[in-house]
Amino acid sequence: MTLLVAHQLVKRFGALPATDQVSFSVNAGEIHALIGPNGAGKSTLVNLISGLLPADGGTLTLDGADITHFAPHRRVAAGLSRCFQVTSIFARQTVGENLLLAVQAHAGSSFRFAQRRDSDLALLAAAQELARRVTLEADWDRVAGTLPHGAQRKLDVALALAARPKLLLLDEPMAGMGPVESAQMVALIRRLREDMAILLIEHDMDAVFQLADRISVLVYGKVLTSGTAAEIQADAQVQAVYLGTETDPADEVRA
Amino acid sequence: MNVPANQPVLLARLGLLLLVLALALFPVVAPLFDLDYYTGFVRRLMIVALAAASLNFLMGRVGLVALGHAGFVGVGAYAVAALAEAGWTSAWAIWALAALAGVVVAGLTGAVALRTRGVYFIMITLAFAQMLFYLAVSLRKYGGDDGYTLYTPLTLLGGEQALAASGAPLYWVVLAILALVLPALWRLEASHFGRALEGIRDNETRMQAMGYPTYRLKLCAFALAGGIASLAGALLATQNGFISPSLMHWTQSALFIVMVVIGGVGRRWGAPLGVAVWLVFEELLKQFTEYWHAPMGLLLIGVVFLAPRGLAALASRKAAP
Numbered sequence: 359m360t361l362l363v364a365h366q367l368v369k370r371f372g373a374l375p376a377t378d379q380v381s382f383s384v385n386a387g388e389i390h391a392l393i394g395p396n397g398a399g400k401s402t403l404v405n406l407i408s409g410l411l412p413a414d415g416g417t418l419t420l421d422g423a424d425i426t427h428f429a430p431h432r433r434v435a436a437g438l439s440r441c442f443q444v445t446s447i448f449a450r451q452t453v454g455e456n457l458l459l460a461v462q463a464h465a466g467s468s469f470r471f472a473q474r475r476d477s478d479l480a481l482l483a484a485a486q487e488l489a490r491r492v493t494l495e496a497d498w499d500r501v502a503g504t505l506p507h508g509a510q511r512k513l514d515v516a517l518a519l520a521a522r523p524k525l526l527l528l529d530e531p532m533a534g535m536g537p538v539e540s541a542q543m544v545a546l547i548r549r550l551r552e553d554m555a556i557l558l559i560e561h562d563m564d565a566v567f568q569l570a571d572r573i574s575v576l577v578y579g580k581v582l583t584s585g586t587a588a589e590i591q592a593d594a595q596v597q598a599v600y601l602g603t604e605t606d607p608a609d610e611v612r613a
Numbered sequence: 614m615n616v617p618a619n620q621p622v623l624l625a626r627l628g629l630l631l632l633v634l635a636l637a638l639f640p641v642v643a644p645l646f647d648l649d650y651y652t653g654f655v656r657r658l659m660i661v662a663l664a665a666a667s668l669n670f671l672m673g674r675v676g677l678v679a680l681g682h683a684g685f686v687g688v689g690a691y692a693v694a695a696l697a698e699a700g701w702t703s704a705w706a707i708w709a710l711a712a713l714a715g716v717v718v719a720g721l722t723g724a725v726a727l728r729t730r731g732v733y734f735i736m737i738t739l740a741f742a743q744m745l746f747y748l749a750v751s752l753r754k755y756g757g758d759d760g761y762t763l764y765t766p767l768t769l770l771g772g773e774q775a776l777a778a779s780g781a782p783l784y785w786v787v788l789a790i791l792a793l794v795l796p797a798l799w800r801l802e803a804s805h806f807g808r809a810l811e812g813i814r815d816n817e818t819r820m821q822a823m824g825y826p827t828y829r830l831k832l833c834a835f836a837l838a839g840g841i842a843s844l845a846g847a848l849l850a851t852q853n854g855f856i857s858p859s860l861m862h863w864t865q866s867a868l869f870i871v872m873v874v875i876g877g878v879g880r881r882w883g884a885p886l887g888v889a890v891w892l893v894f895e896e897l898l899k900q901f902t903e904y905w906h907a908p909m910g911l912l913l914i915g916v917v918f919l920a921p922r923g924l925a926a927l928a929s930r931k932a933a934p
Contacts, residue, residue: 408822434824446819448812459812462805463824469833470805478805521824 359386361421361555362407362438362525368415369402376402378579379416384525384555389547391558391566394576395599400559401443403576404529407557408440409433421524434463439523443530443559445510447517449503453494456502456513457485460520484520492516492546508539512546525555532562544568567591575599633792640781653852656784658892659791660848665876665884667841668869670798673879674807675834676814680735681722681742682869685715685839687749687861689846694761694856698754704767704778704786704851711847712840718745719839720832727831742866749858760857767851778851787848794841799881810834875916877923886924890916 362384369377376399384390394400405411407418409430418426420436428436448456461484462468462475475481489495492512497505502513511531518526531547532540544565547556551569560566566573567587574584575596583593590596636659640652664686671677692711701707722741729737755761769786770776778786801807812820813827820827850856859865868891876887894912898905920927 430821468809474803475805475808
């Protein structure tokens, strides 16, 4: 079953097409990886899908519903949640407060003025459950900005998980991680895929080939090719463009 | 919900109670020492603190630096003039409608202003306040530039035992309103709404990505702050018996920001402290010289160096173990 369909998405910055008629789909339950060299337009594409940038053309369908013109918060409600390449947490608040805020977004209205948020026990239970899920329960009272990098990345993922998404967008979750932290993140993503489809944008090729069911290769704002991990590894064009050759990759694409 | 009553909380509550008591007794005690004049001064201080507290809510809890807050104060003041002109006399009804007018005007201007960020937000709030200022200047009916005098005083109680909204009774009403609104704003900080606003202040993009309708939340906060500022404007008009466009001059909006910064942005006591320090020093310096702006400037530089996060932050740091 197809969960997310991007159809000919376009985003231009001035004359530069950062996303040029990009089409791809993500099936329910799969990990679909999006790879491409620096400047390929991966981050722009993530912002288009999550709604932080408006698209100049094309359509986006999630679970049969057209979400092309949805504001970011409505996309989250529709089942699409994201993480950030540059860790985006509430650095001055504690881990617990971060998680409470994430859970609160999906537990009734935030237009409640009288009750103390911190005495909302249902919210507290849900936030603690979330902490266990990403193994941050021991850091509950710690100020988020003082956590080591790997733990901050896990918190970033947890903030996205609170929405119970159908599709999770992970924007370079391994960025800046050492091998141990990377391995932990791979294990976490394996656990998460039981419950949701994942669109994984990642530079770490080992991780991509370990995790992804299908891979799309983005170059200069266009989808070069899509296929299974094995197909992509064997693809001569991809090897030339992405995994590196003696020649300039730009020439290969234009050819 | 019951918070475990630990000692600091009890002490803080006791201190608060004593402060309210002391303020409540002031109009009774002041005449004994020939300080009648200062009853009016403290009353004005409390009204300005109410307006500044609403701005501090926006600046400190939502991260919105609005340079047009005096505009909403003016809306409240002109609402009093309009309703008095229409024959209304009940202070309570007039204040309620004035506050509502502030909510509506802040809601409409905020709907546009909140589509911008940072410096653009500062400029667009300033622009709206200037529009209100020039609208007031052009209102012949309310005296234009010269202002408008309220000849019939508003009443707190109608009928037989009519009680005018002036003097000590107005003082106590103002104190009661401040003693209700300020703790209500503190309570709001800890609510679901307040926590969401805090998240928007710290990382709005993340809040959107987590599914919060950030625009609507900010608009609600902006309208609320506008309503409180308008209420303060209505109280100011009631106590002065006079309104003029100068109430909404942009320097007044800037002064509110200065007071909040002196007192402590986002601090519970920031607004009242900042307003008290500013008005008390202004009053003191004016007794010595009409060129009070220069020493006031030096004083401000001193505050910025000694308490860069505001006077309230200074106090709380000392209180910490």
